[in-house]
Amino acid sequence: MRRNAQTLPVEIHGWGRHPRCLARQATPLSLSECVSAVDETDSLIARGLGRSYGDSSLGKCVLNMRGFDNLQAFDEQTGLLRCEAGVSIAEIARVFVPKGWFVPVTPGTSCVTVGGAIASDVHGKNHHVDGSFSDHVTEIQLLLGNGEQVAATPSDHGELFKATCGGMGLTGIILAATIRLRPIKSSLIDVTAVRTSNLEATLEAFAHHDATYSVAWIDCMAKGKNLGRAVLQLGEHATSGGFACSENQPKLSVVTDMPSFVLNRHTARAFNALYYHNPVRKTTRGTVSYPAFFYPLDGLGNWNRLYGKNGFCQYQLVLPLAVSNDGLRTVLEHITGFGCPTFLAVLKLFGKGNDNYLSFPIEGYTLTLDLKNRPDEMQLMNELDDIVADLGGRMYLTKDARMSEAVFKAGYPRWQQFEEVRATWHATGKFASIQSQRLGLE
Amino acid sequence: MKNILIIGATSAIATATARLWASEGHKLYLLARDEERLAALAADLKLRGAPNVHTAKFAANELAGHQKMIEQAIAALNSLDVVLIAHGTLADQKACARDFELTLQELNTNATSVLSLLTHLATKLEEQKSGTLAVIGSVAGDRGRQSNYVYGTAKGAVAIFLQGLRQRLAKSKVHVLTIKPGFVDTPMTEAFTKGLLWASPATVAKDIAKAVAAQKDVIYTPWFWRWVMLVIKMVPEKIFKKLTM
Numbered sequence: 265m266r267r268n269a270q271t272l273p274v275e276i277h278g279w280g281r282h283p284r285c286l287a288r289q290a291t292p293l294s295l296s297e298c299v300s301a302v303d304e305t306d307s308l309i310a311r312g313l314g315r316s317y318g319d320s321s322l323g324k325c326v327l328n329m330r331g332f333d334n335l336q337a338f339d340e341q342t343g344l345l346r347c348e349a350g351v352s353i354a355e356i357a358r359v360f361v362p363k364g365w366f367v368p369v370t371p372g373t374s375c376v377t378v379g380g381a382i383a384s385d386v387h388g389k390n391h392h393v394d395g396s397f398s399d400h401v402t403e404i405q406l407l408l409g410n411g412e413q414v415a416a417t418p419s420d421h422g423e424l425f426k427a428t429c430g431g432m433g434l435t436g437i438i439l440a441a442t443i444r445l446r447p448i449k450s451s452l453i454d455v456t457a458v459r460t461s462n463l464e465a466t467l468e469a470f471a472h473h474d475a476t477y478s479v480a481w482i483d484c485m486a487k488g489k490n491l492g493r494a495v496l497q498l499g500e501h502a503t504s505g506g507f508a509c510s511e512n513q514p515k516l517s518v519v520t521d522m523p524s525f526v527l528n529r530h531t532a533r534a535f536n537a538l539y540y541h542n543p544v545r546k547t548t549r550g551t552v553s554y555p556a557f558f559y560p561l562d563g564l565g566n567w568n569r570l571y572g573k574n575g576f577c578q579y580q581l582v583l584p585l586a587v588s589n590d591g592l593r594t595v596l597e598h599i600t601g602f603g604c605p606t607f608l609a610v611l612k613l614f615g616k617g618n619d620n621y622l623s624f625p626i627e628g629y630t631l632t633l634d635l636k637n638r639p640d641e642m643q644l645m646n647e648l649d650d651i652v653a654d655l656g657g658r659m660y661l662t663k664d665a666r667m668s669e670a671v672f673k674a675g676y677p678r679w680q681q682f683e684e685v686r687a688t689w690h691a692t693g694k695f696a697s698i699q700s701q702r703l704g705l706e
Numbered sequence: 707m708k709n710i711l712i713i714g715a716t717s718a719i720a721t722a723t724a725r726l727w728a729s730e731g732h733k734l735y736l737l738a739r740d741e742e743r744l745a746a747l748a749a750d751l752k753l754r755g756a757p758n759v760h761t762a763k764f765a766a767n768e769l770a771g772h773q774k775m776i777e778q779a780i781a782a783l784n785s786l787d788v789v790l791i792a793h794g795t796l797a798d799q800k801a802c803a804r805d806f807e808l809t810l811q812e813l814n815t816n817a818t819s820v821l822s823l824l825t826h827l828a829t830k831l832e833e834q835k836s837g838t839l840a841v842i843g844s845v846a847g848d849r850g851r852q853s854n855y856v857y858g859t860a861k862g863a864v865a866i867f868l869q870g871l872r873q874r875l876a877k878s879k880v881h882v883l884t885i886k887p888g889f890v891d892t893p894m895t896e897a898f899t900k901g902l903l904w905a906s907p908a909t910v911a912k913d914i915a916k917a918v919a920a921q922k923d924v925i926y927t928p929w930f931w932r933w934v935m936l937v938i939k940m941v942p943e944k945i946f947k948k949l950t951m
Contacts, residue, residue: 274897274898290896293743294740294743296742334749335749335750336753
């Protein structure tokens with residue numbers, strides 16, 4: 265469909281709906297349109313489905329890549345899938361699960377594009393076994409700031425590959441990629457839920473269980489002897505049950521901004537208590553569809569509206585394994601001391617990190633919580649920043665909307681190498697987001 | 707397995723519908739302006755399960771070429787079970803208000819070219835005594851509004867033409883479907899701030915595939931637009947002319 269030239273800025277925001285910005289958007293539909301957008305614009309940032317929470321896909325000029333959503337080739341022997349950057353994980357699953365293949369790594373929503381998954385180097389519940397998304401990417405087609413295209417692989421232009429994976433879109437426009445899918449025998453997941461009564465028990469459970477997928481919902485409202493109580497979810501791909509693929513479309517949608525007062529510390533405490541006591545026995549087993557296991561929130565469309573019109577921040581930190589046990593206690597005590605309502609907080613044990621310059625995961629525990637955009641919560645996050653920095657940890661850029669330059673540079677000590685690679689490959693000054701400017705990247 | 711011709715196949719709604727049909731294993735013949743994008747889409751559709759995907763370049767406003775193009779499609783597919791006409795542009799109403807050349811261009815692309823294609827296709831399907839003609843119109847064609855009456859005029863003309871065809875072709879067992887999408891979040895509408903009324907191309911595609919299978923006459927998609935437009939059509943002209951929509 266031909267489009268009339270439109271250059272009026274439109275208000276956009278990330279999944280947390282805070283902050284918001286006016287952006288000129290272009291939706292290129294062909295390589296030549298993409299090249300001319302890069303030629304004509306400075307301070308450009310690519311955007312996929314807008315699922316990063318903060319300001320990493322916001323900027324003055326935004327290149328909306330969802331028009332690049334074609335599958336290109338699939339090798340049934342090796343599981344290698346080549347596709348354009350705007351293809352979503354939901355789409356890959358919809359097409360390939362019935363054929364017996366699954367994405368090697370998936371975040372907690374299927375509504376992310378392959379380009380976004382690479383730029384954020386997303387992780388999933390299997391990080392301790394399979395690493396991050398980019399560990400399964402064999403090639404990236406990248407459009408550079410000078411309008412040239414380059415294919416980067418772990419061995420060919422390896423520096424550019426390492427900067428692009430986890431590089432928040434700041435090395436160029438990801439056009440296409442090749443990823444290795446995982447063979448599965450069923451679309452179902454065998455799940456075990458284990459209830460733990462305090463932090464020691466939770467960490468013990470993580471260390472003790474060796475499931476492919478593991479994650480814990482943790483009660484960030486519980487104090488004292490209940491501090492760190494959790495429900496650990498362990499999953500394995502089932503070996504039977506067929507590939508019947510349930511529709512992964514939201515059945516319910518939040519159609520309006522929820523009044524902000526609905527989510528308060530009392531409803532949060534009640535919600536958390538109900539969630540904790542939901543598995544009746546200490547350990548429960550069952551089999552669920554893959555969307556129910558990996559993407560429970562995708563079933564509730566626009567759930568981000570629940571936090572009201574001011575939006576929210578998702579805060580995700582990781583602590584090095586050596587300090588994780590005591591560090592987590594410090595962090596949790598600080599959070600419960602503040603009394604801010606937190607609903608679905610998530611704890612996960614990462615395996616070893618990879619060699620990319622800005623990829624988030626390092627070996628240790630990662631904790632994620634959603635916090636309303638209010639002064640108290642902002643204060644809590646600022647204080648947590650200092651605690652995490654002191655412990656040698658860091659925050660996930662994909663969730664971030666507010667971290668200071670100093671905290672970023674302390675947490676990501678290889679940022680200078682990242683900047684050198686960007687300079688070599690014509691990205692400096694060309695690609696920028698509100699986040700990259702806030703974090704002091706050129 | 708059906709033989710399906712899609713005209714304007716690289717439009718967001720047509721692409722989403724083609725992907726649904728591909729996953730059901732139908733044979734596809736795609737027409738669009740940009741051959742690079744057509745080739746990329748054809749590869750995608752084959753991976754999704756289409757046993758056969760033909761493509762050809764199509765220029766909507768070269769009316770003289772329409773008949774031959776349709777004949778080539780029929781030759782490749784043997785018969786036509788479904789035709790989806792989806793090409794179009796969203797007129798810049800403010801520019802059109804001052805410039806009739808521009809208005810004419812929009813009317814040619816969105817109305818005249820569609821009527822030309824329909825004229826050729828109707829004859830073929832009438833001879834064949836089967837098949838579905840599905841055309842993407844718009845809620846904008848239901849009532850003229852100052853914000854987009856050029857686009858609305860074109861879509862309204864197409865809707866009336868389709869009403870006539872539907873009556874004429876009913877005795878030949880040819881199904882004619884008028885599709886009236888509301889706001890759809892596509893590259894064509896990238897300059898609009900999206901609110902709650904906006905639907906994804908995938909949602910619209912599902913409605914289209916369902917309506918083709920169920921042999922519906924006119925659909926609004928998503929469904930609530932039927933009621934929104936009913937209200938809008940009921941407002942008396944005396945009051946309507948004072949509104950700012």
